[in-house]
Amino acid sequence: MVKFEYSSLTNERGSIVIHARGLARSFPTRAGRDKTEVRAVAGVDLDVEAGEIVGFLGPNGAGKTTTLRMLTTLLTPTSGTATVAGYDVASQPGLVRQSIGYVSQSGSTQPEARAGEEVVDHGQLYGIPKAQATARGQELFAQLELDGMWKRAPKAMSGGQRRRLDIAMGLVHDPQLVFLDEPTTGLDPQARANLWSHISQLRNGRGMTVFLTTHYLDEADALCDRVLVIDRGTIVAADTPDALKRQVAGDLVELVVGDRAQVVPAATALSALVPGESAHVDGTTVSLRVPGAGSHLAGLVRELDDAGVALVSVDVRRPTLDDVFLTLTGRSLREDAA
């Protein structure tokens, strides 16, 4: 087996493998007679470290695919610069292509081909020997639960199976850096969870860097070390999922007290945790968003106990990435709100 020495050398965490500054792309469009420009990506700065799993989160049309296509040399930026795996996308596209894997949003298979051939051909176009591509392809088929589909034509596979075939194609040459454009769209919950654990393993075992787009909040939450939130072609926030949630929304603390007489002392105690904010009262329920509520809870309960307030229940709800998105953009990303 040919082992890429490249992998062992870039494995160390901390080196920057994707670096973009002011990356922008406009498309000329025509609305009736007027020629206008769609600013698909309006100046994106981003840095991704080796071994990170970074999620690109944003609604439809936010510019996720366009950014990925620029980073993978499929599209020339209108302005801005980017280096990927240390190579400039504009002046060294060949070297960039040699260093990455890419799974496009819209699929990559010829309906009449055979699944196994698609994977092997793709691997060979990356320059790996046929035997190696076949062995790795079959391994990926087993891991992605495509057993027995090696000779199946993609047109005779289900949407989710085809999606997993796309992913096998993108991984067959064991890239050290991989771009996945909505990898789990169309997968059932079990297949999604399986793919998440597969991606995590590739990172943990081989130090692979993963840059993926998604509009699934749970996916960004469960899989990604860091999330970049993109809206209308601009990155509006970038941090770990936890930090984003802490920073923007705070945990929702909900106290239910025994009777109405106890509402006022409860509300006073709760409000004291967040300067300048006051708790909402609804019947015997008192609630407030408290950043980092976990560290205040014990003290709060003790204080209320001392004040003679009998708590019926205490509930702390962690903010979701949707709360983050809502706060940042004024719009919701939740499926049911779309």
Added chain:
Amino acid sequence: MTTTAPTAPAAPATVLPSAPSFLRATGIVFRRQLRIALRNPAWVIIGLVQPVLYLVLFGPLLQPLSASFGVENAYTIFVPGLLVQLGIFGALFAGFGLVAEWRAGVIEAERVTPASRTALLFGRILRDVLQLFAQGLVLIGLGWAFGLRASLGGMLFGLLLTLLLGASCAAASNTLGLITKSEDVLAPVVNSIALPVLLLSGILLPLSLGPTWLQVVGDVMPTKHIVDAIRGAFTGGWGIETLWGSIWSVVIFVILMWVGTRTFRKENA
């Protein structure tokens, strides 16, 4: 855009997996295209049956005219025309396949690999040339059975010009397909090129049968000279038309391959 930001990390001093050579990549694309094409028997059968039908159903109509062509058997004139028709028509439709591949995401998946983008074009053209070669052999073999007589060298030379023309048309069609990415644009363009070429090149009947004005118009068509050169090669009439036809074949080939290569290499195709 080509200037690197000062903060950008330096290129890692690493050994990358080597990209496949140009020939290797062309071979991979060719093998893949051929495999998929051969799996569609309809495609193979139609490709072979069409010229046979022309020979069997149209050829006999020409037989009484043999004398006016100056040959003993009309097939010696007719087969070269059919070769060119095959070369132009078969190959011009290659672009439709490319548009379908674009839709499926195959082209983009190939373009993101380190394989030469020119190889993506050449591998596909090779498939069309091979198909044309097989069709041409069937056509000549069958023509021989019907009474065509020509020297081996003449037939091989005629086939060579046909393959050059076919490769040019395949390049043009694939290029158009990649630029337009739409069958709806491709179809009228292909038709509006193919029809005048077909009519004004004397493919079915030599233009020398027609009025002077038609011959003058035909002289403008490079393909007419190619048809004449192939006919000359078949009838043993080597001469100035052989030269013109060869020059045109090569010129068209070079231009269309150059345009095709440029289009496929572009970053934003």
